[in-house]
Amino acid sequence: MTDRDALRNKSAELLDQRRKSERRRRLLIQGGVVAAIVVIVAAVVVGVVVSRSGDDTSDAATPAGVTATGAIRLGDTNAPVVITVVEDLQCPACRQFESISGSTLSELSQQKGVAVDYTTIAILDKASSTDYSSRAANASYCVAEADVAKWPAWHTTMFDEQPAEGSAGLTDDRLVEIAKDAGVGGDVANCITDGKYRDRVRATTQTALGKGVQGTPTVFVNDSQVQDVTPAGLRAAVAQAQK
Numbered sequence: 001m002t003d004r005d006a007l008r009n010k011s012a013e014l015l016d017q018r019r020k021s022e023r024r025r026r027l028l029i030q031g032g033v034v035a036a037i038v039v040i041v042a043a044v045v046v047g048v049v050v051s052r053s054g055d056d057t058s059d060a061a062t063p064a065g066v067t068a069t070g071a072i073r074l075g076d077t078n079a080p081v082v083i084t085v086v087e088d089l090q091c092p093a094c095r096q097f098e099s100i101s102g103s104t105l106s107e108l109s110q111q112k113g114v115a116v117d118y119t120t121i122a123i124l125d126k127a128s129s130t131d132y133s134s135r136a137a138n139a140s141y142c143v144a145e146a147d148v149a150k151w152p153a154w155h156t157t158m159f160d161e162q163p164a165e166g167s168a169g170l171t172d173d174r175l176v177e178i179a180k181d182a183g184v185g186g187d188v189a190n191c192i193t194d195g196k197y198r199d200r201v202r203a204t205t206q207t208a209l210g211k212g213v214q215g216t217p218t219v220f221v222n223d224s225q226v227q228d229v230t231p232a233g234l235r236a237a238v239a240q241a242q243k
Contacts, residue, residue: 060199063145070204071117072144072151075109081241083108083234084117086208086218089136090124090169095159097217097229104231106152108238118155121205123216124165132169135192137201139175142191146184154182 067073071084083105087094109116120140122133136158143154157178163169170178176189191197208218219226221237228236 060203061197062200063141063197065144065148066141067117069117069119070200070207071119072140072148073115073117074106074148074152075111075115076113077115079113079115081114081238082117082222083114083238084119084220086119086121086213086216086220088121088124088133088216089140089158089162090127090133090165091216092162092165094217095162098156098159101229101231101234102156104234108234111238113242114238119204119208120201121208121213121216122201123205127165128163128167128169130168132163134198134201135169135172135175135195137204138195138197139179139192141197141200142188143179143182143184145191146179146186146188150182150184154179154184157182 062068062070065072073082085105087097105116108114118140120137122131122137124133125131127133140151140155140158144151161170161174161178172193175192179188179192217229219229219234221234221241224237224241226233226237228234
């Protein structure tokens with residue numbers, strides 16, 4: 001057995017442990033405030049990504065309309081205050097976070113001097129049989145490149161239709177349908193089915209981990225990680241950064 005095979009087996013073992021742990025947890029929501037958000041075990045994150053770390057991503061293409069760090073920016077392009085949301089579209093906790101705080105992020109992105117950067121990474125390919133995390137993250141780039149104004153509606157639907165862990169995930173055909181239903185045209189279908197930005201997904205994922213991200217969702221305001229990611233916590237963090 002090679003070192004890579006051993007690492008993949010260990011990642012699968014850790015992921016299974018996380019699933020069992022999550023079954024025992026209950027997310028308590030009272031008055032629209034998250035009482036608990038599941039955080040992905042750091043070892044799983046590192047194991048899944050490092051298993052592919054041999055891939056060369058130095059020449060990964062960056063889609064038009066995406067920042068140099070691989071983020072999809074909503075709001076003021078030159079904002080001095082930037083909220084960065086690091087997410088995985090397969091992550092149940094990310095779906096929970098978006099359902100509670102997504103509207104607040106949208107509201108904040110419309111303020112002058114504030115932007116929201118969505119950094120979609122792929123750390124849960126082992127949670128599907130078809131590398132769904134990577135395929136979904138690639139689709140995110142395809143949609144943003146085609147029409148970033150349509151990306152928020154697409155993003156909402158992606159979480160609404162988030163597949164169960166352990167399944168095959170949404171098919172590429174369904175990913176194309178969701179994009180088209182959001183009003184995205186152009187060459188988005190070929191971009192999704194060809195996996196045009198899979199290298200960029202890997203590069204963005206590795207960069208995020210290199211900066212200390214240990215799970216999803218992880219939220220920063222400028223360079224400071226936000227611990228309270230409820231709507232009130234996000235507003236407070238932005239207000240502090242604006243002082």
